[in-house]
Amino acid sequence: MRSFFKYALAVFCAFYALAVTHIAYAEESRPLAVIVSSNAETAVIQQLSPRDLGLAYWKKKQYWQGGARIRPVNLHAEHPLRIYFSKVVLGSVPSEQGDYWNGLYFHGTTPPYSVQSEEAVLRYVSMTKGAIGYIDACNLDERVKPLLWIDDNTVSNNKPALHCQP
Numbered sequence: 001m002r003s004f005f006k007y008a009l010a011v012f013c014a015f016y017a018l019a020v021t022h023i024a025y026a027e028e029s030r031p032l033a034v035i036v037s038s039n040a041e042t043a044v045i046q047q048l049s050p051r052d053l054g055l056a057y058w059k060k061k062q063y064w065q066g067g068a069r070i071r072p073v074n075l076h077a078e079h080p081l082r083i084y085f086s087k088v089v090l091g092s093v094p095s096e097q098g099d100y101w102n103g104l105y106f107h108g109t110t111p112p113y114s115v116q117s118e119e120a121v122l123r124y125v126s127m128t129k130g131a132i133g134y135i136d137a138c139n140l141d142e143r144v145k146p147l148l149w150i151d152d153n154t155v156s157n158n159k160p161a162l163h164c165q166p
Helices: 001-031 050-057 080-090 098-105 118-127
Strands: 030-038 071-075 114-117 131-136 144-151 154-156
Touching: 030 080, 030 118, 050 080, 050 154, 071 118, 080 118, 080 144, 080 154, 098 144, 114 118, 114 131, 118 131, 118 144, 131 144
Parallel strands: 071 114, 071 131
Antiparallel strands: 030 131, 030 144, 144 154
8 A cells, every 4th residue: 555655646746747847838938028118108119129138138238228227127036937038038047147146236236126927027017117028928918018029939029929818
């Protein structure tokens, strides 16, 4: 009887590991939208290059062309969309970026603001002048507008096919 429970536990753990891997892959494979506010008072840009997106998130570019401060917002470091965004746009995962940010901290530069959910990203971007963020493209709403798309490990101006489920 004891060996049956060990076997059942091992099978359960294996299925759980597969399910978690599948969920993380599903999250990662959905397109992301890089967003700014749709409100003319808080949206200070209408277009953005993939290169400038990376510079903004590394805080190497701090001001938009019109002079407004760039206010990038991230999801928390363990969020699957943050990990995917970081891999594609920044070329590393959040856990590998600590030394970079620690070095800049002593020069007065802090990492992008971090929030816990996509809804928090939507609120921050829609209400903060100069803000830019990213969300699952299926979660776009009227508060924001997309400038770039991240799909298949590339950043593009071209909207990908979205297969959103209600």
